[in-house]
Amino acid sequence: MAELKLNDVAKSYGPINVLRDIDLDIAEGELIVFVGPSGCGKSTLLRMIAGLEKITGGTLTIDGVRMNDVPPSQRGIAMVFQSYALYPHMSVRDNMAFALKIAKKSRAEIDAAVTRAAKVLQLEDYLDRLPKALSGGQRQRVAIGRAIVRDPKVYLFDEPLSNLDAALRVATRIEIAQLKEAMPNSTMIYVTHDQVEAMTLASRIVVLANKGIAQVGTPLELYETPRNEFVAQFIGSPAMNLMAGEVIETGPETVVCLPEGAGTLATKIPTRPEDKGLQVKVGIRPEDMRPTEDATFAYQGEVEIVEALGEVTQLYFRRGTPEADPVIAKLPGIHTGLRGRSLKITADPAKIHLFANGVSLLHRDA
Amino acid sequence: MSPFLQGLITICLGVGGCVAYFWVSNLVLDRVIFPARGRDPGRNIARANMVRPWLFLFPALFSVTLYLVYPVVGSFIRSLYNRDGDVFLGFGNYRALWGDDGFRTALLNNFLWVLVVPAGATFFGLIVAQLTDRLKWGAIAKSIIFMPMAISFVGASLIWKFVYANNAQIGLLNAIRAFFGATSPIDPLQIPFWNNFFLMVILIWIQTGFAMVILSAALRGIPEETVEAAVLDGANPFQIFFRIMVPQIWPTIMVVWTTITILTLKIFDIVYASTGGNFGTQILPSYMMQYMFRDDGRATAIAIVIMIVVLPVMIYNIRQARKELD
Ligand SMILES: Nc1ncnc2c1ncn2[C@@H]1O[C@H](COP(=O)(O)OP(=O)(O)OP(=O)(O)O)[C@@H](O)[C@H]1O
Numbered sequence: 001m002a003e004l005k006l007n008d009v010a011k012s013y014g015p016i017n018v019l020r021d022i023d024l025d026i027a028e029g030e031l032i033v034f035v036g037p038s039g040c041g042k043s044t045l046l047r048m049i050a051g052l053e054k055i056t057g058g059t060l061t062i063d064g065v066r067m068n069d070v071p072p073s074q075r076g077i078a079m080v081f082q083s084y085a086l087y088p089h090m091s092v093r094d095n096m097a098f099a100l101k102i103a104k105k106s107r108a109e110i111d112a113a114v115t116r117a118a119k120v121l122q123l124e125d126y127l128d129r130l131p132k133a134l135s136g137g138q139r140q141r142v143a144i145g146r147a148i149v150r151d152p153k154v155y156l157f158d159e160p161l162s163n164l165d166a167a168l169r170v171a172t173r174i175e176i177a178q179l180k181e182a183m184p185n186s187t188m189i190y191v192t193h194d195q196v197e198a199m200t201l202a203s204r205i206v207v208l209a210n211k212g213i214a215q216v217g218t219p220l221e222l223y224e225t226p227r228n229e230f231v232a233q234f235i236g237s238p239a240m241n242l243m244a245g246e247v248i249e250t251g252p253e254t255v256v257c258l259p260e261g262a263g264t265l266a267t268k269i270p271t272r273p274e275d276k277g278l279q280v281k282v283g284i285r286p287e288d289m290r291p292t293e294d295a296t297f298a299y300q301g302e303v304e305i306v307e308a309l310g311e312v313t314q315l316y317f318r319r320g321t322p323e324a325d326p327v328i329a330k331l332p333g334i335h336t337g338l339r340g341r342s343l344k345i346t347a348d349p350a351k352i353h354l355f356a357n358g359v360s361l362l363h364r365d366a
Numbered sequence: 367m368s369p370f371l372q373g374l375i376t377i378c379l380g381v382g383g384c385v386a387y388f389w390v391s392n393l394v395l396d397r398v399i400f401p402a403r404g405r406d407p408g409r410n411i412a413r414a415n416m417v418r419p420w421l422f423l424f425p426a427l428f429s430v431t432l433y434l435v436y437p438v439v440g441s442f443i444r445s446l447y448n449r450d451g452d453v454f455l456g457f458g459n460y461r462a463l464w465g466d467d468g469f470r471t472a473l474l475n476n477f478l479w480v481l482v483v484p485a486g487a488t489f490f491g492l493i494v495a496q497l498t499d500r501l502k503w504g505a506i507a508k509s510i511i512f513m514p515m516a517i518s519f520v521g522a523s524l525i526w527k528f529v530y531a532n533n534a535q536i537g538l539l540n541a542i543r544a545f546f547g548a549t550s551p552i553d554p555l556q557i558p559f560w561n562n563f564f565l566m567v568i569l570i571w572i573q574t575g576f577a578m579v580i581l582s583a584a585l586r587g588i589p590e591e592t593v594e595a596a597v598l599d600g601a602n603p604f605q606i607f608f609r610i611m612v613p614q615i616w617p618t619i620m621v622v623w624t625t626i627t628i629l630t631l632k633i634f635d636i637v638y639a640s641t642g643g644n645f646g647t648q649i650l651p652s653y654m655m656q657y658m659f660r661d662d663g664r665a666t667a668i669a670i671v672i673m674i675v676v677l678p679v680m681i682y683n684i685r686q687a688r689k690e691l692d
Pocket residue numbers: 013016018036037038039040041042043044045193
């Protein structure tokens with residue numbers, strides 16, 4: 001039930017700058033996911049919004065009120081920690097009731113709020129247990145319950161699922177999605193390492209890298225039109241293939257040649273006449289690759305490794321230079337007997353990305 | 367022979383003796399008593415393995431028996447006899463104790479000590495541990511507060527005798543009184559009843575450092591996130607400390623508390639060096655010391671009483687420490 005504005009926000013620990021130039025507008029009811037490589041400052045940014053870290057530059061406003069110096073408990077936020085951070089000496093009920101007790105709410109009010117949250121999270125049978133007598137998933141639900149009970153304007157999650165095993169992670173992820181659906185007006189910010197969590201939960205994803213924001217957009221925007229090489233390779237798994245190329249024909253449809261694999265490829269990306277001869281990186285997602293016999297293709301090479309995963313088969317191509325990442329193609333279905341064979345692969349012209357100096361040609365004027 | 371050489375030889379003999387004991391005893395067990403051959407080698411190996419733990423336990427059990435069990439039993443038996451050990455009195459010594467006013471004062475004082483000192487030392491230790499945790503000069507403050515731990519009880523008593531001196535030139539307490547206009551100095555150690563507390567201050571002063579060190583480590587072990595969660599929940603620093611942090615280290619607090627309690631029940635030096643047990647400051651151990659040399663046989667009886675008083679605290683202490691281990 002709140003909108004957040006981050007204006008030029010920066011963070012330094014003494015002389016060490018870890019975040020700068022963070023501009024972000026978050027609308028009411030959004031679920032924003034922060035992703036980025038480890039150590040890029042996701043947690044730091046979240047903790048600055050929470051008020052656990054001092055904001056050393058810029059302003060944070062929630063619903064138009066400057067929050068930089070407002071104490072954490074008065075910002076109307078609740079946070080769910082990766083390690084749950086339950087109070088180990090309190091029962092589930094007391095854990096959830098603590099904030100309300102501190103706020104001197106009436107007994108009846110506290111009971112009602114705790115009961116409601118426990119019902120939503122299916123914790124009714126565990127209310128009198130201590131946290132140590134709960135499973136990881138139950139603990140995380142208590143942590144979420146502790147947030148819900150306070151009825152905050154903004155929910156903050158710092159990798160809430162990363163301590164859970166794979167199956168539980170999926171189940172809890174779905175619960176969080178349902179929770180969000182049940183509270184369409186609450187704003188949520190969610191930090192994760194997990195691509196699937198990011199893609200499925202987010203209304204918009206914020207990719208953090210190099211102390212700043214690399215790109216903000218809906219999951220599909222990031223997937224389909226990454227602004228730069230970093231985002232292109234960060235979103236999607238396996239990462240997008242990047243191969244050196246040169247623009248040989250410009251216009252609404254650009255043609256590039258790829259010296260390494262000896263291929264030539266048409267793309268739907270428009271270029272200007274002066275771009276002729278431009279050195280670019282051609283980006284193709286593994287799942288967009290398909291084998292071909294045509295004269296235009298993206299890469300030709302020997303298949304070095306075949307990973308048959310059942311629903312898809314991943315082919316790793318040998319590259320000219322040994323230190324380069326392998327070119328990967330992900331073909332639907334099962335393909336065997338390709339190992340050691342020389343194969344041509346290509347992709348739909350609409351599925352090809354071009355980057356010059358690390359920035360997408362689609363975004364270079366922005 | 368130089369003491370250094372002597373020490374070296376002792377160490378070599380000790381360590382070598384231990385190694386030799388384990389090696390030889392295991393060898394004898396495996397080769398001579400239950401050799402792994404003959405008609406049923408498997409059974410012999412199993413038997414040898416049943417005996418083996420006892421080989422390793424034996425030295426410890428032996429010393430515990432020699433230095434702990436024997437003296438306790440011996441003392442108890444002695445406490446049933448007169449001073450020369452030739453007249454059996456039954457529980458006569460204990461009855462005599464109970465009839466003695468001095469003993470009852472000592473017992474009462476001892477209870478006061480047990481109530482006040484552990485509580486005081488633990489409380490101050492906890493406060494200091496928390497307050498110095500985030501400070502830049504916290505480490506220095508802690509070292510200073512810890513320092514009394516290194517002073518002997520007698521030394522500490524002498525220091526505090528100066529503080530309590532019946533003279534505004536020497537005694538800090540009287541100097542402060544003089545500053546506020548008091549004309550005649552007093553002797554704090556002669557004020558009935560309250561002098562006990564002045565003596566307790568000395569032990570609190572010594573033990574606060576101990577409590578502080580242990581509790582400071584425990585406080586550091588509290589997950590930072592639980593504190594942060596409490597901050598977000600709107601708790602103020604006092605609420606965080608007393609409702610989030612203290613409960614989480616409660617087992618450690620209890621261990622510190624009971625450890626100091628046990629120590630308090632054994633303290634005698636402070637009373638002995640400060641007042642010699644006069645002016646109504648006697649406690650059980652100093653009372654025992656007093657009877658040691660003009661004994662009618664009751665000193666051992668007092669020792670047994672002290673042991674019985676300490677025992678429950680001791681058991682609780684060990685239980686608590688164990689609980690903390692799991
Ligand atoms: N007290 C500090 N002093 C100096 N640098 C710090 C401090 N705390 C964090 N940092 C730095 O800030 C950066 C961001 O840390 P942060 O924990 O936000 O990363 P993250 O994106 O959450 O990483 P992860 O995905 O591993 O959780 C890191 O490079 C870290 O080294």
